[in-house]
Amino acid sequence: MTTNGWGLIGTGRIADDRILPAINAHPGNKLVAVVSRDQRRADAFARKFGAQHAYTSYDDMLGNPDVTVVAIHTPNSQHAAQAIAAARAGKHVFCDKPMATTVADAERIVRECEKAGVKLGVNFHNRFMPCFIETRRIIESGEIGEVHLAQIEASPGARSGGRLATWRVDPALTGLGTTNSIGVHVYDILRYLLGSEIAMVSAFFDTPRGVMEETNLSMFRFANGVLAQLSVHEKTPFPHNDFVIYGSAGRITGRGLTRSRAGGELHVVTAEGETRSREFPAIDAHGACVAAFSDALLEGRDPVPSGIDGLRSVQLTDALARSASGGAHVRLAY
Secondary structure, X not given: OOOEXXXXXOOOHHHHHHHHHHHHHOOOEEXXXXXXXXXXXXXXXXXXXXXXXXXXXXXXXXXXXXXXXXXXXXXXXXXXXXXXXXXXXXXXXXXXXXXXXXXXHHHHHXXXXXXXXXXXXXXXXXXXXXXXXXXXXXXXXXXXXOEEEEEEEEOOOOOOOOOOOOHHHOHHHHOOOHHHHHHHHHHHXXXXXXXXXXXXXXXXXXXXXXXXXXXXXXXXEEOOOOEEEEEEEOOOOOOOOOEEEEEOOOEEXXXXXXXXXXXXXXXXXXXXXXXXXXEEOOOOHHHHHHHHHHHHHHHOOOOOOEHHHHHHHHHHHHHHHHHHHHOOOEEOOO
């Protein structure tokens, strides 16, 4: 039986809590190696998750022939160099979001992976939440008619004392603030739900020049004509985390469903005025995303979400930053 030999770089909370357990949970995976700048931390993770090797050098891990796929869970600005090095070493790449902090770097990642003939996937795990899978099914069925408008909010809520003092507060490492930390998930979800690319954006950030914004209010026009209003923020303690999809013959409302670690309810209103509701408990969406990528490798398929999805996300966040700083609508061209 073919096995995916995983190596992971970046031993932070998400890797510890979600990614490494998900790798080990899949029967077609074997955790070969972990990389941390600190040898003691690398050793601790290797012991905890059963990795065969604990490295402090990423290049040393890439030189291990048993590593066939690399999971990248490091600060955002490091993704491009690490993904490209993995591709050139002949390793498949599973990259955390955002895939890069500049469009040029995202394009380089896609190009280098294609050139090396390796698969490239992105951790847009919200696509695996059952509430969004069901919402997409309803939209595609035509039950609510033609979609005209979408509204969505996503927020983890404000932390007492402000953001934690991690690399996520350093613009040199993050690129953007809440846009890259929270927003990219719901932007990708709207592309997934509506099956259309974003053609134009207009954004307002709460900080001048778009440096480490904590609130991003934006509007999208999709190529299929749908308009969307989006709010992503980290400044208020009691967010709704709702979404609404308005169609010509009905409406879908998700209550408390835009964050993968929380459950909520989905309400559907039909043209006849009938309403039905369904509860959706929280699931391990990260685990489902890792499993889907693992399956794609074993079956020789292109993964979804793909590197192109990652590129589209970076193109969008670049457009949002330009809109917020310039006070103008920005068109996207692909």
